[in-house]
Each structure stands twice: as C-alpha cells, then as structure tokens.
Amino acid sequence: MRTLVLNAGYEPLAVVSFKRAIVLVMNEKATIIERIEDDPVWGTSAAWDRPAVIVLTRYVRVPGGRRVPVTRRGVLRRDAHRCAYCGKAASTIDHVLPRSRGGADSWENLVACCLRCNNIKGDRTPQEMSWSLRLTPRPPHGTGWSVRGTERADPRWEPYLALAA
Incomplete structure (x- = not known):
C-alpha cells in the first residue's frame, strides 16, 4: 500500500510506503488526513x-531546479x-538531430516515433527529409512529473493532486 505525502501547504511531495508514513505520523512529523478504515x-x-494521505506538520522547501531524468x-x-x-502509434524514440551529428540525449532532442518513420528517417534530420515535427519537444512539467510515484495514482489522491495542478 502506498501513501501520498503532502507538504504543509498541501502540495504533493512524494509517494511513500505506508510503513514510512506510519513512522512520520508516530514521530509527529505528519498527520493523517485520509485513512483506510x-x-x-x-x-x-x-x-x-493505515494512512492513504498524510500532510507534514512543517513546511519542507523543495528545490526549484528539479529536473526530470530523460528516459525512453x-x-x-x-x-x-x-x-x-506522422501521428500514428509510436513504439520507439528518435533523435531529432542524430547522435552521429552531435545530437544529445535530452528532452529537447528526443521524440516518440513509429518504427516506419524511424527507419525511413535513419541518420538524417527532419529538414533534410522535408518533414516537420507535429510538436515541439520540451521537458515535461506538472505534478504528474514532479511527484514521484503518482503515475499509478490511488483514487483517494485525486482531490489532493488536483489542488497542485
């Protein structure tokens, strides 16, 4: 069972195991606001x-420069x-500027790509292929990206995650 941890200002911080949440509650560092009866x-x-959502008693300052690591x-x-x-279902990723030409593994240079387009494009840039990108690749943002573990959110967490959005 996982527990959503909210900062003292009710913004989501992390998702922890219920054991870690119980320890925070027992040490009076957090209070339970949603429980599993x-x-x-x-x-x-x-x-x-057993806590489903806890709120910290003291505000924890979160570093502003938190970057989401790049993964496939x-x-x-x-x-x-x-x-x-092309907009079809994608199963691979593509470097907009190929790695062989100095393209980095960054959010700004990687896009989702279908296997067909990836094979056709090969080691060329979209400009050389006369292709255009349907989206501008940029780093992700929002609470779903900044709060670890909320990808598989518990339905009880939705009102608290919506506050931070």
Whole structure:
C-alpha cells in the first residue's frame, strides 16, 4: 500500500510506503488526513489507522531546479505514444538531430516515433527529409512529473493532486 505525502501547504511531495508514513505520523512529523478504515496497523501499545494521505506538520522547501531524468518511457509518455512525424502509434524514440551529428540525449532532442518513420528517417534530420515535427519537444512539467510515484495514482489522491495542478 502506498501513501501520498503532502507538504504543509498541501502540495504533493512524494509517494511513500505506508510503513514510512506510519513512522512520520508516530514521530509527529505528519498527520493523517485520509485513512483506510478497514485495515489498521497493530502495535504493541496501540492500533494505528493505515494512512492513504498524510500532510507534514512543517513546511519542507523543495528545490526549484528539479529536473526530470530523460528516459525512453518518459519520452513516450510525454508524447502520448504518438509519432512526432506522422501521428500514428509510436513504439520507439528518435533523435531529432542524430547522435552521429552531435545530437544529445535530452528532452529537447528526443521524440516518440513509429518504427516506419524511424527507419525511413535513419541518420538524417527532419529538414533534410522535408518533414516537420507535429510538436515541439520540451521537458515535461506538472505534478504528474514532479511527484514521484503518482503515475499509478490511488483514487483517494485525486482531490489532493488536483489542488497542485
């Protein structure tokens, strides 16, 4: 079971295991605001509600320069699994400026691409092929990208994630 951790200002910070959440609650560093009623955690001296969402008692400053690491899965997710050239279903990624010409593995140079377009394009740039990109590749943003673990969000978290959007 996973628990959503909210900052003192109610912005989502992370998703942690319920064990880590219980430790934060027991040490009075967080309070439970959404619980799972049917399955308490039993200790030697008391029973604790199993937390679904907790809020920290003190505000934690989050560094502003948090960059999302570039991954194949992330590029496909950012581009909604659609080819940047033809718009069909994408299963591969493509370097807009090929690596052989100095293209980097960056959010600005990688796009989702279908296998057919990737094979046709090969080691050329879209300009050389007279192709245009259907989207401008840029780093992802939003709470779904900045809060680790919210890709498989629990339905109980939706009101709290919507506050930060």
